[in-house]
Amino acid sequence: MGAHVRKLGIRAIFAVRVVRVVNRLSRLLGRGEGTVIGGRVGLAIDSQLLRKLAKGRQIVLVSGTNGKTTTTALLREGWGGDVVSNVTGANMPAGHVAALVTSASTRVVLEVDEAWLVKVIRDTEPAVVVLLNLSRDQLDRANEVRQVAQRWRDGFSDLFNDSRAGVVVANANDPLVVYAAEVAPRVRWCAVMNWWTEDAVSCPVCTQPITYEGTWTCSGQGEESEFLSWHCSSCDFSPPTTVEAMMSTKAHVGSQSLVLDLQIPGSFNESNALIALEALAVLGVDFHEGLERMRQLRSVAGRFELRTWRGRTWRLMLAKNPAGFESLFHLVEGSKHDLVVAINANVADGHDPSWLYDAHFERLRGRRVWCSGERKLDLATRLYYADVEFGVSSEEELAANLSSSDPIDVIANYTAFASWYERSSPC
Amino acid sequence: MLKIATIFPELLGTYGDGGNGLVLLQRAKKRGLDVSLHSVGIGDALIDADLYLLGGGEDGPQQQATEALRRDGSLAKRLDDGAHIFAVCAGLQILGTSFAVHGGNSARGLEFVDAESVRSAQRSVGDLVVDVDGHELVGFENHGGQTHLGPDVRPLGTVRRGFGNDGRVDGFRTTVMTATYSHGPVLALNPWLADALLAASLRIELEPLASVADDLYEQRRRALRV
Numbered sequence: 326m327g328a329h330v331r332k333l334g335i336r337a338i339f340a341v342r343v344v345r346v347v348n349r350l351s352r353l354l355g356r357g358e359g360t361v362i363g364g365r366v367g368l369a370i371d372s373q374l375l376r377k378l379a380k381g382r383q384i385v386l387v388s389g390t391n392g393k394t395t396t397t398a399l400l401r402e403g404w405g406g407d408v409v410s411n412v413t414g415a416n417m418p419a420g421h422v423a424a425l426v427t428s429a430s431t432r433v434v435l436e437v438d439e440a441w442l443v444k445v446i447r448d449t450e451p452a453v454v455v456l457l458n459l460s461r462d463q464l465d466r467a468n469e470v471r472q473v474a475q476r477w478r479d480g481f482s483d484l485f486n487d488s489r490a491g492v493v494v495a496n497a498n499d500p501l502v503v504y505a506a507e508v509a510p511r512v513r514w515c516a517v518m519n520w521w522t523e524d525a526v527s528c529p530v531c532t533q534p535i536t537y538e539g540t541w542t543c544s545g546q547g548e549e550s551e552f553l554s555w556h557c558s559s560c561d562f563s564p565p566t567t568v569e570a571m572m573s574t575k576a577h578v579g580s581q582s583l584v585l586d587l588q589i590p591g592s593f594n595e596s597n598a599l600i601a602l603e604a605l606a607v608l609g610v611d612f613h614e615g616l617e618r619m620r621q622l623r624s625v626a627g628r629f630e631l632r633t634w635r636g637r638t639w640r641l642m643l644a645k646n647p648a649g650f651e652s653l654f655h656l657v658e659g660s661k662h663d664l665v666v667a668i669n670a671n672v673a674d675g676h677d678p679s680w681l682y683d684a685h686f687e688r689l690r691g692r693r694v695w696c697s698g699e700r701k702l703d704l705a706t707r708l709y710y711a712d713v714e715f716g717v718s719s720e721e722e723l724a725a726n727l728s729s730s731d732p733i734d735v736i737a738n739y740t741a742f743a744s745w746y747e748r749s750s751p752c
Numbered sequence: 753m754l755k756i757a758t759i760f761p762e763l764l765g766t767y768g769d770g771g772n773g774l775v776l777l778q779r780a781k782k783r784g785l786d787v788s789l790h791s792v793g794i795g796d797a798l799i800d801a802d803l804y805l806l807g808g809g810e811d812g813p814q815q816q817a818t819e820a821l822r823r824d825g826s827l828a829k830r831l832d833d834g835a836h837i838f839a840v841c842a843g844l845q846i847l848g849t850s851f852a853v854h855g856g857n858s859a860r861g862l863e864f865v866d867a868e869s870v871r872s873a874q875r876s877v878g879d880l881v882v883d884v885d886g887h888e889l890v891g892f893e894n895h896g897g898q899t900h901l902g903p904d905v906r907p908l909g910t911v912r913r914g915f916g917n918d919g920r921v922d923g924f925r926t927t928v929m930t931a932t933y934s935h936g937p938v939l940a941l942n943p944w945l946a947d948a949l950l951a952a953s954l955r956i957e958l959e960p961l962a963s964v965a966d967d968l969y970e971q972r973r974r975a976l977r978v
């Protein structure tokens with residue numbers, strides 16, 4: 326730590342100490358992890374603190390609407406050794422500062438809020454930027470997702486003029502991500518499944534409709550994979566022609582075909598892992614070793630974890646927006662068991678749960694869904710109009726009401742997930 | 753047979769606005785009425801419907817939708833023939849004389865209503881409560897507009913919480929048009945309004961339909977009591 330801190334300069338050294346003290350105080354006072362408040366105070370003392378703390382380190386940034394936390398965890402595991410990361414999920418500069426003061430390790434993986442990405446790239450000069458996807462999320466705060474794509478694109482064309490610029494590893498199947506990343510000089514495209522196309526219905530280049538039809542085939546290492554094809558109905562905006570990595574029955578990365586065999590469930594997590602492996606390839610990490618380490622990951626910040634409460638076992642899953650729900654509906658499909666869905670509408674969730682009507686709850690027909698969380702009536706009304714059988718119950722009575730056998734799947738949005746995590750304990 | 757049509761959902765459907773069509777369809781169906789829900793895509797000719805829905809959207813798509821409706825030209829005629837429109841947010845602005853677009857410019861609306869929309873000093877984001885003829889409309893608004901109604905245009909109601917058109921009143925209504933800044937799916941939150949639109953389009957009285965939507969409405973009213 327000493328050598329690392331010495332290079333920072335007096336002001337930054339003071340700022341770093343203050344961040345640590347505030348974080349410790351905040352924890353002692355029971356105000357949570359204190360990561361954000363400490364980082365904020367540090368940045369107030371030295372506005373260049375993030376830049377200074379980032380200097381001389383090999384940094385990977387992960388951004389996108391869905392899968393940031395999981396992909397960050399996969400990268401952290403896969404890279405191996407001492408990796409610094411914003412494990413609490415505080416993904417704005419204050420959270421990054423708070424994470425970086427905890428260790429001088431040169432390996433850093435940070436998840437970054439979409440709205441902050443360009444600034445954080447500018448400050449940290451990352452080796453790799455991972456772009457997962459862009460879809461509607463908490464529109465009462467972030468406004469429009471297409472503006473985010475435009476800001477990324479403007480930022481990238483500006484930032485990546487520099488020859489020292491890092492490599493962008495990006496989802497080739499998300500039109501908004503393609504639009505943003507195609508201006509970067511070094512992009513490694515990954516072809517993965519895209520579960521959500523409803524935020525890219527009009528072309529980001531010319532605003533004419535994007536057509537989703539047929540398939541586009543990508544091939545590599547002797548295997549071909551087909552994806553839902555998309556192209557602009559008017560201009561030549563379409564998926565990139567060459568991809569570095571792709572997901573089919575196996576994961577194809579570099580010259581390797583790998584069976585992922587992860588412990589965390591869901592094909593969307595396989596996509597996250599594929600993109601993480603491609604990012605590790607840029608860093609020179611051996612695929613097999615990286616994947617072996619990724620396989621150790623069983624849950625991420627409580628997600629997919631089996632927990633116990635009121636004598637029953639629950640599998641907790643987090644979804645915050647329509648695209649997230651869509652991928653989890655896909656995961657729980659096929660089961661006839663009771664399902665719990667928990668919805669809140671606090672600041673961290675977005676105050677407006679109108680997005681419930683953008684997610685296809687109709688896919689849950691044929692099973693009973695228990696409505697939980699502070700906005701359980703909003704959810705129940707959505708299910709009523711979707712012709713899905715539902716129950717409304719207090720959390721206290723829920724365990725007794727369920728007819729299913731354990732484990733019971735719980736899909737919750739952000740603060741509802743936190744409540745479920747708190748009331749339950751590890752199995 | 754009641755035909756409901758959502759106009760250009762790919763352009764105007766930012767905030768779960770598609771839910772409004774679903775709510776109308778289901779409330780009619782659950783009463784055993786003959787009803788169908790359609791969506792009119794950009795580039796398609798407008799279908800003959802009894803009730804049209806216009807949702808919210810960003811500046812670009814809003815302008816694109818307006819131009820497409822102007823080119824098509826049949827919506828005004830449908831209204832003359834007695835069809836209804838329910839419009840929210842950007843949809844409300846489209847029906848007026850003009851609305852603000854990127855770069856401080858203004859775009860021409862469809863001019864069905866004497867209502868001019870300009871850019872507000874700040875974005876209005878939050879709960880919206882409006883008094884409408886003895887009912888409370890509860891909803892959520894998220895827009896950067898401000899709408900001035902002409903002297904002969906009746907607002908939908910008086911704002912009790914939030915901003916609406918101008919901090920005083922929200923939306924407008926005529927015999928065939930109903931509009932509000934409360935974005936979608938405002939009809940999921942206000943079953944009475946959904947039923948009022950259905951009844952007006954069908955020109956019949958509707959049987960009550962008790963459901964969890966009523967509980968939601970009561971809960972939101974309590975939560976938002978000014």
Ligand SMILES: [Zn+2]
Nearest residue numbers: 528531557560
């Ligand atoms: Zn185009």
